[in-house]
Amino acid sequence: MTINLKSAQSPWSSLDGVEQLTLHPINQPFNKEVIIPGSKSVTNRAFILAGFSNGTSKLSGYLKSDDTYWCMETLKKLGATFEIVEDEIHITGIDSSELPDKEQVFIGSAGTTARFLPGILGTQEKSEITITSTEQLAVRPHQTLHEALKQLGVEVKYLEEEGQLPVTIKGTPQTGGKVSIAGNQSSQFISGLLMAAPLFNRPTEIELTTNIVQSAYVDITIEMMNQFGIKVDVSEDYKHMKVEQGQYKPATLPLEADLSTACYFMALAALNHSTIKINHLNMESHQPDLEVVDILERMGATVEKGSDYVVISGPEQLKGDLTIDMNACSDQALTIGTLAAFADGPITITGVEHIRHHECNRVSALTESLTQLGIEVIEHHDGWTITPGQIKAATLDTFDDHRVAMSLSLMGTKVDGIKLLDPSCVSKTCPNYFEMLKSLGISVEYNE
Ligand SMILES: O=C(O)C1=C[C@@H](OP(=O)(O)O)[C@@H](O)[C@H](O)C1
Ligand SMILES: C=C(OP(=O)(O)O)C(=O)O
Structure with missing residues (x-):
């Protein structure tokens, strides 16, 4: 390939x-x-959360760059619509029943999309989505996240090298539950699990086996999940997180x-x-x-x-x-x-x-x-x-x-x-x- x-x-x-x-x-x-x-981190979180919400979100201040372009294109291929209206972007979320059965998406070099998307795709039982990327991103760490998703019932298949992109992701009828993961490689793994958690079939509890690098990015994730209608319970030391099931709701937001x-x-x-x-x-x-x-x-x-x-x-x-x-x-x-x-x-x-x-x-x-x-x-x-x-x-x-x-x-x-x-x-x-x-x-x- x-x-x-x-x-x-x-x-x-x-x-x-x-x-x-x-x-x-x-x-x-x-x-x-x-x-x-606009912030790359905030824009890609907003795009993905809006893309999996049940309605139309209106975002201003979003970033136009390679990382956000490929995130937008990926969500469009999965069925979300993006419309630029003056200085806002209006995003209508994917209707799960219309997600393609099999699709291949390209996410460029964006670590954010690579770590935020697999979990959320793993909440979708009927679709098998292959994530492809640049060579640079393909060889960055992914496997710790993918192993955690497997613990949560998600099917993960590598198409080339073990642990690298491209990877195919598919949900199963039994997703969610308890998962433990290390946070010392990338905070993005934890953000990715959190964003998927409300959409799994069962309530999800995440236990951290180490400290998290750059833990403030997890705070951004929790804050933004809140803005899209989902509450996360998190212990002060970030070691335990609990997310109830629920549907993301559209939001109207200025992005930082x-x-x-x-x-x-x-x-x-x-x-x-x-x-x-x-x-x-x-x-x-x-x-x-x-x-x-x-x-x-x-x-x-x-x-x-x-x-x-x-x-x-x-x-x-x-x-x-x-x-x-x-x-x-x-x-x-x-x-x-x-x-x-x-x-x-x-x-x-x-x-x-x-x-x-x-x-x-x-x-x-x-x-x-x-x-x-x-x-x-x-x-x-x-x-x-x-x-x-x-x-x-x-x-x-x-x-x-x-x-x-x-x-x-x-x-x-x-x-x-x-x-x-x-x-x-x-x-x-x-x-x-x-x-x-x-x-x-x-x-x-x-x-x-
Ligand atoms: O969640 C995010 O938006 C980010 C998390 C950080 O990555 P790591 O936690 O992988 O170091 C940071 O370096 C990156 O630029 C953006
Ligand atoms: C590490 C970075 O990017 P990524 O979101 O691809 O992880 C970065 O922007 O410095």
Whole structure:
């Protein structure tokens, strides 16, 4: 089968055909405002919950990117309808009796869809759905989730390699009950079980055998299940969760801006002795990357928080001599790792072993990139110690990873001669990223 070789590029991608780009350092501090696009995590949860609701949901503020495009296309193929009405998207949920008996869907490179969809498909007895993806996503961890689904009565069949995508999912007449699962590989496994739980034939209890990485993403799942009419009982330590059966109800919701994307703009100001005001944020959000505001403050930035905005002003010199545990907000480990190269002392980042299994092995990708730039890095099993030093020009691989590309772009705003290969990978979550940098006055040249 060759389906794994398909690319994640979608009609919502940008920079098609751009092989590399060159960034130029900022010569003067700036003071600007920016608005951030919708959250990938919130959009894909909303799409899936709306797609399995009994009516029409109306969502504003949704993200248009590769991850959300393929999620939408998948749900459409299964029978949901999506209609763009001015700045809202109206989603009418799938009528279970009309689900196709056999279907194949393509989910691109989206970890969210890969982990949220199998459980919910396992609640459907009459359909056998095959989930295909890019090669990158196919080889990320899935089996722990699939084994948990088997405990709950779902049929899971691998089409190529054991534990990898593509996978075929089918419900049975006896789904639900008790399940135990580890949470230390991916919080998305737990979110996926939770979202499926109300639709199983029996009430479901989930028991965690370990701590959860990035547990705040489970809070987002629980909050959004609530918004679509389902209540989850969860113990304080997340070890026990109980979900009653029920039907998702349609919701009318504004979706939150992406706080992970916001972090690159906060980091940009922090690094360049500049000021940025980021508007229309939910400063009470469960999105864990909000914690970066505090990390930047520890590194010397000045922070002003409003109820729906944050202002970050960078110091003349970023502070080092810090150890930062980023287990709870690990999508930003590469961002802080890049800033570390400019601090006044070494920075050690810990707690991020699981990001070796994200879009690429992010721990070794940052080691490789910083080493190429002449910076001293000691790689640990769960992070790095980065010692600032003289930085040299380089053409850097982006490892087909949006977060590598966005983090390393920060380097180019300080150091002359930074080029990034294959910048279109930012389309996974922020297709307009480089245009947004340009709108702040940063010089970005695209090379075909
Ligand atoms: O549930 C979510 O929306 C996410 C959970 C996290 O994944 P892991 O828990 O797999 O690390 C995070 O890295 C990802 O960007 C989004
Ligand atoms: C890990 C990430 O993505 P995914 O949703 O594919 O897991 C990420 O966006 O950093």
